[in-house]
Amino acid sequence: MSHAADVFPFPGSTYRGPAPQYAAFRADQPVVKVPTAGGVDAWLVTRYEDVRALSADPRLSRARACGPGAPRIGGTMHTTPEMIISLDSPEHSRLRKLVAGAFTLRRVERMRAGVQKVADELLDDMQAQEGPVDLVQQLAVPLPLTVIGELLGVPAADLRDFEKWARAFATVDDRAGGEESLNGLAKLSEYIVGLVADKRARPTDDMLSELIAARDNDDRLSEQELVTFGFTLIGAGFDTTANQLANSVLALIADHRDQWRWLAEDRSRIPVAVEELLRHVNLFATDTSGFPRIAADDIEVGGVTIAKGDAVLLSLASANRDGDVFPDADRLDLAREKNPHISFGHGLHYCLGKHLGRMEMEIALDGLVRRFPDLRLAVPEDELPWHNGEINHTLTSLPVVWGA
Known part of the structure; x- marks a missing residue:
């Protein structure tokens, strides 16, 4: 019988990095079968090259992991079968081809001035307050949520309700559904159905109208x-960005104040720094992308055979700490130039919103280090509240102060 520490998801993972088991597995058993909290054994893949190769391997199926009778693997995200992140080709390729034009680098760059305006207004409001200020409520949540609202063409008058429902939706998981969360999910669903109908009848200059056309x-x-x-846009584009931003700021002001000051001295360093924060700061509580896959055929990898029908977990967090690819991989180095991190995935499901996520991180960090070079925690770190969901490391509050 397995010890609790050997059952996936492993205890000990934090925003600072994956649980200690991953380093041991990378060294000795890079592809290993582990029992999971859902009662199903799954192959866990931990080295960068293997994770990257399997992320692009069509023999690993997301659709089979989301269909009826699919194994339930504790601590992983179970998406609905029709979501783009749940599809295999050719269905996935068809859908991605239709929506990809809305996420090109050129299209996202056209949004930069608007995102900058939203960030500036939020930071103006923050600067006008006498601390402490909750950075989650003040910046990390409203910035990406306002941007997603604008992408979907949510009228300004509806943004407050949209925010409330979207936040409830984003915190739904196996353990923390709750009546309020499920009610928010229903309200959001009803709202998006109405929004689609409205945009079809009266298209405007937003991404949803573009997707309808x-x-x-x-x-x-x-x-x-x-x-x-x-829904996918809200879950991936809002919640993920909000968590990554909050966790990254915490990592810098709690553990790496020298690097925070280093950024403030020269803000041109921020784009390279964002890539390192994406690599180093651990977003997923399970240390995988959160999405199990099922082998559609036998696959040879890492000296073992994954049999057809077996469940597979690809650990992005572990891959990002692989010392064969990232020298001194456990060290946060904001000047790290060669940084082929895999935080946005790879292959078929490579993140559509990667350009937007990077841009929001860059704009938010630039504003923070420029205005608050002495930003610091207002409470001891062990008093910070975390959402107890199974998917992301989610700070529910990040009280900060600055000045004397």
């Missing part, structure tokens, strides 16, 4: 696909 020859997105994509 998207065509690939005679192909188009169905009503259900549009609504589902709205």
